[in-house]
Amino acid sequence: MAKMDYPGLLSTLSQAASSPSIQTGLTRTEQQNLYQACAKLSACVETPQDRLLKGSFDFILPTILRLAIDIGIFTLFNEDDSVQEFDVSEIATRTKTDQVLIYRIMRFLITFDMFDVTPEGRCKANTFTKSFRSGTGAYDTVILLSGLTLPVFSRLPAYFQKTGNTLPENAKMGLFQDAHDTDLPVYDWLNHRKAERDAFHQVMAASESLNDSVWAHYLPQNWFLDKFASGSSDVTLVDVGGNSGKVLNAFLHRLPTPQARLILQDIPDVIQGEYKDVPLCRTHENASQIEKMGHSFFDPQPVHGASLYVLSRVIHNWPDKEALIILQHIQAAMNDQSTLLICDCVFSDQLGKVPYTDATSDMIMMAVFSSLERSEGHFRSLLESVGLELQKVWRDPLNGTLLTVLEVVRKKQLA
Template identity: 35%
Template sequence: MSSVNLTDLTSQIESVAASATDFQVNEADRKRLLQACDQLRKKLESPFEFTLRTIFAGYPAIALRLGIDMKLFDAVAQHTESSGGGTATLSQLAETTKADPLLVSRIMRFLSALGIFDEIKQDVYASTPLAAAYISSSPLSAAVIHVTHFLMVLTQLPAYFQEKGWQNPNNVLDGPFQYATKTKSHYFDFLAGEPYYQQAFNTVMTISHRRQGQNWFDFFPVEEKLGGVVDESDVLLVDVGGSQGGDIIAFQKRFPHLRGRLVLQDLPVVIEAIQERELPARIEPQGYDFFEPQTVTGARAYYLRTVLHDWPDAQARQILARIREAMAPDSLLLINETLLPESKIALSSAQADLTMMVSFASLERTQAQFERLLNESGFDLVKVWMPQGFTASSAELASQATLLEARLKASLE
């Protein structure tokens, strides 16, 4: 730092920030700049500042959640659009949300301090581009609802681990989520009875699919590996636990010429909801519980996308066992999951892993953990396929699709 003119550096940063509205930058450079700013903050931040920022990190998330639940973002949008001056007053917001004016004032004060609203003067607010991201129809508002629900569980982790003797959770019906919510239900069963959280969860899953870097078939040799199906009645690909069908629909669009049937499987309640909208004619929706015997046998490939990270090893082995029992000797198992580096993982990956712990008593896995899981389940890991330029040690790998190709162990064929 001694060789850097801090006055000049500060002036440059302030100049860039002041002109941010006209600041044009491509996505790759934008991410590099954000990363550089974060590295600089880590260098400058004192232990006291780090502690304050960390222990109060949940407050902005809860403020966002309160604003969403109260529909404050909708109210501000409504009044700023209808008013000639593009502003909303405290009295208008309190009347629209039917909330205590003092409560509205305190939440708007917090959201303005975050830069989400612009407090023009006392009790008068203008919207910002960021505020539009949290109106009720925005998928980001669903993300806030989904993730803040886990904050209650996170706060109970110290008590949970003290009671459990500091043992890693591995029981899907007796994990941190059940401890915090005083239930014996699995998280997915809980969602089924909570439409507000179920809808948020479903929306977040579609966001996750859209934000994934490359599709798995962008870097996996599909024609070479899956092109051997010769009879249209044979099954080319089974998407097990495929949710809304985003992956298999994209696959069908990319490879319409490949012969064979495409099967989308998920729980009947999920499949029934999908059938309310049209799927491509070639894709066969099928209600199925992946803990039960697999109903499609001898498919060319069985595909799991972000299924196994929802389950501890014991249940993951059961899921894999049902697929193994249905496979032909030449069938492939394709697993599309986040692959954690063995060390120095990104903060976002550590957060994802902790989310799996608190919600499912499960985990994000490293390549070594996947190899062990597959070996215990009767499979050999053939290869890990990744986008060009990424390796198993890439800290950024969690934002990319990673495909594990596995086959039946020779002794089980």
């Protein structure tokens, strides 16, 4: 193999990095492609030590951003659409905050290009500042990380010491409850924390992973057409724990079916969309075709014999005990023509075959929900124990294991 031209590569990269116009004129996709190529290159050359040191202080940014949000710094800079600039002392006065604290926060955030500085030393809003508001993925992720997730992870070593390294498996008594001093499961706790609750639902509604991918890349259109041709049910699809109706919406985009009866279920608070400013249950342009039903999946499923039941990103939030109850209720409502589609992260049973993002998601499930991302084998045995059968595993080769679709039917009764 030819030896790499090390000096040439270094010079090309240095030149590109020092070009002031490297992002000028690029579309968002081009910018993202370039960013991903740089990330890949970094990953090729960094050592585990480099990676550790690079990521070790990452938690500080969301916490300082949350502080800046709570103090009202972003509100001040976004009071109107004009470009805003302020001296540190003005920010301090207008937010009624210690000037030295403001100075230190601004100095930190400026290093991340989240504000600009004028030649006179005034802090000036830039495109990041102007775009950083509720309803955008970045803002809501900061609220969730700082208010919900980071306190749990900071408690993790102490929790395991206290419990003698016992795996959290109880939805009402795990690391999350220990860190937040509560005995409520996460979704009940969220109901008492407006900022985090709204952020959670915004993040769910905004997450792109389900937009069209499930329907377009996993299951072929013909699969649905065959399924509906063979069924006799008047209900086409029940989206259980469906949140804002994203999955149903993507389904309708992919398969405009004017006759279909589509049901969106979630807990009543979510379904009634009482969360102000959160685009819950708006279900976009197809709203009129989607029936909304307040229903807890821990109660018997009221819709019987639907062609399809969907559980998208639901089961991974629950330990086996609760997962089995959810599955049992759906099994009891299915008939021999019904199919259950479970969209979740489904790991390979082989160690070393799981990408970083999925392994991270598993850690979040353990810490926050006392649950886990399951392997195919684990799913298979859960399903079997409640009279269900895994018929096919649909994977998107471009999407790792993060979202896999499990096609599940009722186990045939022996005559």
